[in-house]
Amino acid sequence: MRLRQKVTAEFVGSAFLVAAVIGSGIAASRLSPEDVGLQLLENSVVTGAVLVALILALHPVSASFNPVITVLERVLGTIPTRVAAALVAAQVAGAVVGAVVANLMFDEPAISISQHVRTGPGLWLGEAVATLGLVVIVFGTLRGADRSRVAFAVGGYILGAYWFTSSTSFANPAVTVARTLSDTFAGIAPASVPAFVLAQILGGAAGLGVVTLLHPRRSDTATLPSVKARS
Template identity: 70%
Template sequence: MTAPADLGRRAAAELVGTAFLVAAVVGSGIAASRLSPGDRGLQLLENSIATGAVLVALILALQPVSASFNPVVTLVERGLGLITSTAAAVLVVAQVMGGLVGVVVANLMFDLDAISVATTHRDGGGVLLAEAVATLGLVLVVFGSLRTGRAETVALAVGGYIAAAYWFTSSTSFANPAVTVARTLSDTFAGIAPGSVPAFLLMQLLGGALALALVRLLHMPVPAPVEESR
């Protein structure tokens, strides 16, 4: 069981990590749209490289404390019995709060309003399927990498997967409820209209549930509890 002090440290790490992740996603999207106007492919390339790279750096830096940065990953940890329900709830709240901080900071760094409601609608059957696929793949990569016993492989695998998933999924792989909610507050390249969010969240949770079942099937016994492996 996680001690209160340890849970506080983990929550702080999740908040800070998710804030930097969202700042990188949104900030690099803004920079890409300004540096490469009119070239959506190049913008996506710039955005995906920055996101994948920052994930590697953040996971390596914060993994000794906590480095999920994603409510779906945290809920799968709970489903595997690696953390308590209380710990999961606290970490998810920290992740969502961190995402909100990150998007405000990103907007301000580029001299935009701190909050601007996104108007980019992302919907359609293919896009929603892509979100389930992206999330399923991400969770499999996370927990499969943990099974290697080498902590550094998680950062490289996750960063590489997300950079690739920007391209092979039609949704550009949000795959993270905290990041999805935060991106409603920036009407920029990386934004998503609030009306598109409920379906995205539902498909992300579905992808996470399918991944949980596959992790149980493929990796039994389950990985050692996070508290013991960090």
């Protein structure tokens, strides 16, 4: 598979993922203005469903949509440094475009810096836990007997993690950065991003340790570039 195709798939997938996260957040806040719980339900269901669809459609080419997953692929030796760097750049660029498009679809300014401060030890722990779980789900499913289930495993996990983590499971540095560009339901203030990303990195590292312990074989991970995840 050519690098150009992989980069395009990561860009498109990340753009649609962020558009789903932010767009459904805006729609939810307008449709259910008095019920935050219902807003979160609407936002999480849409995100999980779109994530499943994107992974199913794009995984023959590349469907990580997440710098943490891509970097761990590099650590595991399944992709070279040059490819990993290109995919991460595509993920961030696609996520930014997705945020802008979501804003414009709902007649919001193309870019509006979020004022939604998300900070505190509980939220940081929530992000670490969310990312740890995502890594275990992604690589654990891929190292299992039926890789075709990864889309449903990841989509289901993200839907659930919206609810059981205090941070609502961003679990993705590219998505986190993009969400600073929308001062809406799904936004996050720029000042809150560094701690979130650090928690995601730590959670990803811990997740890799768990996967390595549970699934020590490496031969069955030779083609990981084809799948993975969120938001």
